[in-house]
């Protein structure tokens with residue numbers, strides 16, 4: 001999973017002799033590299049375009065598109081040259097970007113060209129034209145991060161030998177401004193190689209006259225040896241209980257009881273009522289400013305709900321993932337968001353299960369746990385013991401009783417047991433082929 005964090009930078013660039021380079025001069029060099037980046041991208045796209053035209057003509061003549069090996073041969077090694085390296089060879093001596101950054105830059109232009117090609121052919125857009133304020137593309141191997149006396153330092157290698165000689169600079173060193181704790185955590189994890197650094201961008205902000213690093217990083221799911229991919233934790237996001245999760249055949253279960261939400265809901269609703277009441281009866285200076293102003297405090301409550309939800313969902317998802325790890329589950333199975341909109345209770349309807357699901361997925365991936373979504377159908381009506389599906393299996397919202405085998409359990413637990421079965425959605429389709437009884 002790839003993420004990006006934007007980091008403001010303070011120049012600490014030194015020349016080859018160890019003298020500070022003035023900020024204005026650093027900017028001039030980087031601007032020149034931006035200009036070169038623009039040229040490289042534009043030329044790369046032009047090559048792509050010519051290549052595309054050549055391929056089409058070749059196709060007209062011979063009834064098939066040319067293969068690399070048919071016309072571009074590196075004679076010295078007898079290896080076919082793909083367009084990529086052809087372009088790279090043409091450009092490498094003209095610019096100061098080192099080989100890694102040059103190929104990152106051209107690859108990006110290729111990718112964009114390919115993306116737009118269909119539209120270009122249809123005439124819906126013209127050939128790409130890159131402007132001067134190009135981000136500087138940094139290959140992941142050209143970025144270093146380190147912490148030094150509580151400060152975070154980043155270093156980039158941009159230049160090839162000719163560039164280094166011309167500017168008398170080897171690397172570009174910057175101090176990173178750490179604006180909050182979460183940024184600090186990300187940087188620490190990158191330094192500890194818990195997160196992997198990916199190809200990133202250096203961007204100039206004209207307004208702030210400052211350079212920013214859009215640092216891409218990924219948590220390459222480190223497989224935890226004790227997690228078994230075949231051990232599935234079934235997660236039911238439900239009505240009576242916000243979360244109920246279990247491993248098939250295991251009586252032990254993870255539940256989040258709705259008490260905290262219920263309590264919060266009550267306090268919010270009574271507050272809403274009393275504020276609306278006050279607003280109407282007036283007398284507190286909000287009168288005379290229209291209904292929206294008068295009801296404003298009630299709207300601020302929406303923020304409060306959103307904050308509560310965010311905090312609660314973080315807490316719940318963290319606890320759930322801890323449970324999955326404790327149980328050694330390498331897979332979490334959940335239903336694709338189901339009929340929450342059918343829910344009659346407006347508070348539950350607004351409770352974003354989507355948000356909860358996203359947080360679960362995110363945290364699962366951090367631990368190397370695979371997340372599988374299944375189609376939501378009949379998991380609450382199906383008996384997890386005998387497979388009997390019947391809408392009357394459900395005694396009440398909270399209790400399940402199988403009409404076939406008499407299995408009696410908490411309804412959310414029974415649903416989570418079903419969800420914990422591999423390919424349960426396909427099994428249910430098989431089981432219901434003759435129609436639900």
Ligand SMILES: [Zn+2]
Nearest residue numbers: 383386402405
């Ligand atoms: Zn049964």
